[in-house]
Amino acid sequence: MKWLKGKLMEMNKTLIMTLVLVSTSSCAMFQPQKEIKEIENTYINKDEITIDVSPMSRYTITASSDHNVHIHIRYADDPTVQYTIGETDRALRLSDKDLNYHPNRPTPRDIYQWKLELPKNMKVKCNGGITRLNVDSFDGSISVATGKGTMTFKHSKGMFDISTGLGDIRFVQCEGTFNVSGGQADIDASRIVIKD
Numbered sequence: 001m002k003w004l005k006g007k008l009m010e011m012n013k014t015l016i017m018t019l020v021l022v023s024t025s026s027c028a029m030f031q032p033q034k035e036i037k038e039i040e041n042t043y044i045n046k047d048e049i050t051i052d053v054s055p056m057s058r059y060t061i062t063a064s065s066d067h068n069v070h071i072h073i074r075y076a077d078d079p080t081v082q083y084t085i086g087e088t089d090r091a092l093r094l095s096d097k098d099l100n101y102h103p104n105r106p107t108p109r110d111i112y113q114w115k116l117e118l119p120k121n122m123k124v125k126c127n128g129g130i131t132r133l134n135v136d137s138f139d140g141s142i143s144v145a146t147g148k149g150t151m152t153f154k155h156s157k158g159m160f161d162i163s164t165g166l167g168d169i170r171f172v173q174c175e176g177t178f179n180v181s182g183g184q185a186d187i188d189a190s191r192i193v194i195k196d
Contacts, residue, residue, distance in 0.1 A: 034076040041085065043069040043092060049116065052095035053128035053146060056081060057112040061124065063137040070117035081111050131164075149185075 046069045051059065064070055069092065073083065080100045086093035094114065098107050118124070122140040126133065131149040135142065135156050143161035144151060150168050153160065157175040165183040175193040 034078055037075055037077050039071075039073045039075075041071045043071070043087065046090060046092055046122070048091040048123040048125070049118070050091070050093045051114075051124070051126045051128075052093070053126050053131035053133070053149075054096055054098075055107050055109050055130040056096050056098065057083075057114055058110060058132045059126075059134070060113075060115045061133070061135045061138050061142075062115070062117055063139065064117040064119045067119045069119065069122070072115040072117075074113040074115075076111055078108070078111060081108060083112055 044067075049069070053059070071085065071092075071094075075083070081096060081098055083094070083096040086095075096112055101107070118138060118140065120139045122138075124138075124140065124142040126142075126144040126146065129147045131144065131146045131151065133144065133149065133151045135151070135153045137154070138156040139158055141159040141161075142153075143159075144163065146164045146167075148166045149164040151162065151164070152170045152172070153174050154172045155174070159177050160171075160174070161179045162169055163181045164185050167182065167185050169180060169182060169185055169187045171178075171189040171192050173191045174189075176195055178189075178192070178194060180187060
């Protein structure tokens, strides 16, 4: 009788464990996945772009193959955030917004991946609290003012006016005029050419 009671208890434990496992995996299986969307836009006759940087976005700037501005955005479809591209005759302004912003709640990260293909002599201004910025083969003027940032500039030339309180700033094979400052930032430069 003892043996039978022990067997029944063992079977009961196994059954409960199986139910818990099935229940957990079925919850995970039906969790809604955010759809990934992609958008591409082309703009002509633009001289300047202003980017209101935020932790929701990562930015890549590279050279355009023509005289136009090409903007590619890859993002997770989420009704609680939105991006905007404002346009005037000669300028663009890019931004994103957390519609459920609350100071006690962390802002979502990495919702948007922006890739900007910019023509020569473009003027770029980036302002905001936090930025992640990669610049490659850009030829123009770029100014960045952020509280915290991770920025890499490669194979680019022009005017660099970069300021951040915290973070990392890297220059690799760049040429031009440099005005770079960081309160507690790690600044590194290799194979650069400084012009007056």
